[in-house]
Amino acid sequence: MPLTTVSVVLVEPVAVFEFGVAVEVFGLDRTDDGVPPVDFRVCAQRPGVPLGTGGPAGVAVTAAHGLDAVEGSDLVVVSATGIRPAGEYPAEVLEVLRAAHAAGSTLLSLCSGSFVLGAAGLLDGRPCTTHWRHVDDLARAHPLAQIDPRALFVDDGSIITSAGTAASIDACLHLVRRELGTAVATKIARRMVVPPQRDGGQQQFVEMPIPALTADSLSPLLAWVLDHLAEPHTASTLARRATMSDRTFARRFSAETGTTPHRWLTQQRILAARGLLEETDLGVEQIAARVGFNSAVVLREHFRREIGLPPVDYRRRFVAPRPASTAELELSA
Known part of the structure; x- marks a missing residue:
């Protein structure tokens, strides 16, 4: 689908973080x-x-549309709001969401926005998720939803x-990657100083608070690694760069990314390789070198495991053929 017009639907009370994520990614x-460019409507x-x-008192959001x-x-982004019985969500909002879905719009709910979709009858029989604290509530309210x-x-x-909360970033960047490609999603992620894609699921965070991103957050290190994927990295070299012990670094890395340094690095290299397959004519050996894999064989092994296809098949199946240049057309005439 094109991604030229994005609307965010707000229901009071507005969850500021999730709304801010939608603004940051799309607005x-x-x-x-x-x-x-995106025509962004609140x-x-x-x-x-x-x-x-x-x-806090005095903090409010005003929609222009x-x-x-x-x-x-x-x-259509359904931002997070207070959870309530399905019959208490504004009927006009639910009808607009049903109409948008019927007309072919993609709907994206952030955190508790899933309850609004459920109230609109749009989750029945569908796989879906929500914040881990509210999974049971969503299941009780919408027993036909297939909740992961x-x-x-x-x-x-x-x-x-x-x-x-922060999973809103993952979902928004995934949507960008799905519709506009890896390169665009990575550019937005870099501006936000977040990894383009996290590994693992939200079970990592059940009953365990996510540490606040303070001045000693690993975000600057992760952004640096993304700009230096071709270089060799190990957990120990990254720990030294972060001026931490190996044990402290491993614990902090898992808390912030949900996975190990090795797993995260491999996944970012796969994402970078996918972007190069989409955006360039480079061969697999050249791409492997650019993203930090030792050889094309290693890239193929990891790419097949993560994406489900070898790199060449991925390019053939998902990347539109490059238009022939004038010179190439003349040669083929």
Whole structure:
């Protein structure tokens, strides 16, 4: 699908973090980085009326558009809000979501936004997820929904649901990657100083708080690694760069990324390789060298395991053929 028009539907109280994620990924002008422009619309029942956030007094969000602006959107984001019985969500909002889905829009719920989709009857018989703390509540409210309590997000084609809070970033970047390609998703992730894709599921975070991203966060290190994938890295060399002991680094890395340094690095190299397959004509051996694998054989092994296809088959199946140049057409005449 194209991704030229994105609407965010807000229901009071507005969860500020999840709404901010949607703005950060879809609402900022990143055309200077080569990211396609997006017509970004913030929509609510009563445009121009401040919506409470349930947070500190005086903090509110005001939508510039009414729900009529949702019509024709390529993507409709249902931001997180307070959980309530299905019958207490605004009927007008539910009807707009049903109409958007019927018209072919992709719907993306962030955290508790899944309850709004459920209230609209859009999760029945579908795989989905939500914040781990609310999985049982979602199951009771919508027993026909196929809830995966482990997933950071679930992509069921026209409907994508995310787990709690930071998983909203994972789901939004996944949607960008799915529709606009790896290169665009990676550019946005780098600007946000987050990994383009995390490994693992939300079960890692059950009953275990996610550490706050303070000045000693690993984000700068992860961003540096993404810019130096071709170089050899080990957990020990990364720990030294972070000025930590191996044990402390391993614990911090797992807390922030949900996986081990080796697993994360392998996955980022696969993502980079997929981007080069999509965006360039480089051969597999050249791509392997650029992303830090020892050989094309190693790249093929990891790529097949992660993506399900060898690199050449992936390029043939998912990448549109490059138009022939004038010189090539003349030679073939």
